[in-house]
Amino acid sequence: MGVEIEVEGLTKSFGKQLIWGDVSLTVPAGEICVMLGPSGTGKSVFLKTLIGLLKPDRGSIMIEGTDIASCSERDLYEIRKLFGVLFQDGAMFGSMTLYDNVAFPLREHTRKSESEIRDIVMEKMDLVGLIGAEGKLPGEISGGMRKRAGLARALVLDPEIVLFDEPDSGLDPVRTAFLNQLIIDLNAQIDATFLIVTHDINTARTVPDNIGLLYHKHLAMFGPREMLLSSEEPVVRQFLNAQRVGPIGMSEEKDADELEAEKDQELPPLPPIPMQQEPSNGIPRRSQRAPGEWCRENGVTPPPGSFEPNMTMAVGG
Numbered sequence: 001m002g003v004e005i006e007v008e009g010l011t012k013s014f015g016k017q018l019i020w021g022d023v024s025l026t027v028p029a030g031e032i033c034v035m036l037g038p039s040g041t042g043k044s045v046f047l048k049t050l051i052g053l054l055k056p057d058r059g060s061i062m063i064e065g066t067d068i069a070s071c072s073e074r075d076l077y078e079i080r081k082l083f084g085v086l087f088q089d090g091a092m093f094g095s096m097t098l099y100d101n102v103a104f105p106l107r108e109h110t111r112k113s114e115s116e117i118r119d120i121v122m123e124k125m126d127l128v129g130l131i132g133a134e135g136k137l138p139g140e141i142s143g144g145m146r147k148r149a150g151l152a153r154a155l156v157l158d159p160e161i162v163l164f165d166e167p168d169s170g171l172d173p174v175r176t177a178f179l180n181q182l183i184i185d186l187n188a189q190i191d192a193t194f195l196i197v198t199h200d201i202n203t204a205r206t207v208p209d210n211i212g213l214l215y216h217k218h219l220a221m222f223g224p225r226e227m228l229l230s231s232e233e234p235v236v237r238q239f240l241n242a243q244r245v246g247p248i249g250m251s252e253e254k255d256a257d258e259l260e261a262e263k264d265q266e267l268p269p270l271p272p273i274p275m276q277q278e279p280s281n282g283i284p285r286r287s288q289r290a291p292g293e294w295c296r297e298n299g300v301t302p303p304p305g306s307f308e309p310n311m312t313m314a315v316g317g
């Protein structure tokens with residue numbers, strides 16, 4: 001049912017440029033996590049470090065007893081088989097049909113026959129709703145379909161962990177909503193651990209079990225969705241509610257003058273916490289918690305109107 005990723009004291013720089021330092025978090029097995037952060041805070045670098053494409057300066061990444069940060073190339077090769085990755089642009093080979101793109105990892109990494117490959121490819125194409133489009137080239141389909149094809153390819157080796165790098169980038173709100181539903185449904189179906197990097201606040205507010213926020217070269221907060229959505233911590237509050245008032249400025253941090261100028265401005269109240277999006281078949285995911293459970297267990301009063309069904313989103317300001 002998916003595997004846990006335990007990150008401890010992780011630090012990454014390029015030359016003298018520190019990207020983030022001392023990041024510690026546990027991505028629980030089978031759950032969905034979203035990683036947020038202003039542009040350039042190193043979210044993609046974080047994903048690449050998790051799959052061992054980049055080496056951290058310090059710290060550990062434990063997956064099934066192996067430390068990705070320090071293991072041999074051979075161990076890394078084995079651990080990588082646990083991962084499926086959906087890259088930002090789908091990363092399709094432009095000259096290959098969708099069928100051949102999705103079949104590619106099977107042909108590269110397994111000794112399966114072409115008829116076995118066909119069964120698996122068609123099963124994954126079905127999972128992402130692309131039956132009938134196998135013969136198309138990536139350039140002949142919409143961005144949303146390309147993402148789904150990339151997702152089929154990410155699933156083809158039956159991963160225990162799926163990483164999504166901005167799955168919603170370049171998609172309109174309706175396609176984003178469909179893709180989010182697909183992500184939730186897939187998580188319920190394949191039970192793998194999902195980590196999603198996104199800029200989409202609605203996705204962050206409604207899809208995950210846990211949210212992390214990278215800001216100013218560190219992990220500002222990581223925890224259950226309800227913890228971050230009820231948090232008054234200024235950076236978390238500002239980011240998750242898409243507000244201008246707060247410590248984050250146009251180019252990352254506001255300076256002292258900017259903060260002084262807004263010190264008497266009243267912050268709008270926290271918007272209600274929406275219900276978590278559910279699988280479309282109505283059967284709760286294995287890791288799904290009851291609405292408000294974290295708040296109750298931790299004695300936190302959620303903002304008024306939270307967890308009401310059919311609540312409309314109210315972010316921004």
Ligand SMILES: Nc1ncnc2c1ncn2[C@@H]1O[C@H](COP(=O)(O)OP(=O)(O)OP(=O)(O)O)[C@@H](O)[C@H]1O
Binds near residue numbers: 037
């Ligand atoms: N291979 C590399 N060599 C040097 N610097 C790099 C490398 N990869 C990324 N960086 C730098 O690391 C920083 C973080 O980049 P990254 O793409 O991870 O940010 P991000 O949070 O994903 O941004 P966005 O939200 O805009 O996609 C940037 O300053 C980038 O220039």
